[in-house]
Amino acid sequence: MKPRFDGYAAKVRDSFARQSLMATFGAEIGDIGPGRVTITTPILETATQQHGFAHAAVSFGIGDSAAGYSALTLLNEHDEVLTVEMKINLLAPAKGDRLRAEGRVIKPGKRLIVVAADVWADAGQDSTHVAMLQGTMIPVTV
Amino acid sequence: MKPRFDGYAAKVRDSFARQSLMATFGAEIGDIGPGRVTITTPILETATQQHGFAHAAVSFGIGDSAAGYSALTLLNEHDEVLTVEMKINLLAPAKGDRLRAEGRVIKPGKRLIVVAADVWADAGQDSTHVAMLQGTMIPVTV
């Protein structure tokens, strides 16, 4: 997959910095490549559900953002992207040192971009697959 | 739909109070009935995406929790509930005075409970349908 302009990674970082929810989660953006973006987050005590694990909305949030930014890497300089729909299957409790979402573009269409993301819980040397997302992004001109 | 014990609403309120992410969002639990639960939240500056609207993870989070608690109202006293999977379609930007998620049970099965939720953005007298969720909950004994 080919980006359409050189500054795609900087554009993703700028946009991520304006997602205040990501800062609230303590999330950081990691690797950014054409059609793929990684986001990591600690599991803050302010982001848990009733059993003390990360709330599903955290896995959803970093997975959705990683998937959306993977789409953004392939768009024109002044395009933005919105989530049309997203489905998440939760595979295991989200506990450990941190969560890591790896988003990727499956099909970069003109009108819609189909995306996916996997979320992993890292604890020491171990990684557990905790969630799997599949969804659709739409380019918007702002 | 019939609850299996009298204290189902108190049980939902107790569990909700332990979901720290809901407090982080500023969310509150509203009406609780057999098979249906409402959650409302302001749109805090700490919960936005890059355009200043509520992040999709907020609509997802309150929708998922409202749906999950609607399932919990129908379970036995010592059962808890986990999200198996959830799909969200985003219908409009999540902006306004507050978001309101109305969760409901579609099919209360023995092994799985199929649920749905709608999320509305209230602004003055107006309500806009901003998201629609459909998913599956599983009872767990803790």
Added chain:
Amino acid sequence: MKPRFDGYAAKVRDSFARQSLMATFGAEIGDIGPGRVTITTPILETATQQHGFAHAAVSFGIGDSAAGYSALTLLNEHDEVLTVEMKINLLAPAKGDRLRAEGRVIKPGKRLIVVAADVWADAGQDSTHVAMLQGTMIPVTV
């Protein structure tokens, strides 16, 4: 919801008649209104899964078509519609005299139309809710 031209129901019937799979299922189109379409089908022996119930693909197929045609009722005369994505939750075995899918438009957007469908199994006087679909349609000009 308002149709954009008078002949929307005839257009839906014409298109349905060209969906050979619907004829293979024995399916027939029923009520057609602005933003809503019903499709019914017998459960043929040629359309079952290994337990003798209708295959999930039958509930999916009539649900998807009913949802897609509900979107088509709101489009311009020369537009067609394609399914972007569709999610189905299966609620009960698809057995009985016939299946009935009721599709409806949830959000008629300019670029995308969010749709839903419920599938019922009718047996004598009884109806069982067997499937629930939520998805996205896109208008295409042919």
Added chain:
Amino acid sequence: MKPRFDGYAAKVRDSFARQSLMATFGAEIGDIGPGRVTITTPILETATQQHGFAHAAVSFGIGDSAAGYSALTLLNEHDEVLTVEMKINLLAPAKGDRLRAEGRVIKPGKRLIVVAADVWADAGQDSTHVAMLQGTMIPVTV
């Protein structure tokens, strides 16, 4: 992933042979391994939508069956499997010589099995990714 008894492939073939809808589609079962199953089908004139491509229900049907049978390869000898829910994203028109669904197990849980499938349209030497499915299976004892 480890099968629990030697005859898992024969069991899948037996079950597939009883899915009359698969015969109606002209579908055949291909490779069967632990946690993965392939199903191929021609695109019959009796299985098209209004533009002459395979109906979405065909891609859904072979994808759902391939995913379900991939789960079945990991179950006990007398267990069967049912689809709880399935989401499909359609990526390209389903046209060509044949469709090929590759199902696989993502997470083989005790109570639920999370599965995925990709559907490809083969035409001569070319393969086009036409659909992507993500869903949940449940073991049932019959």
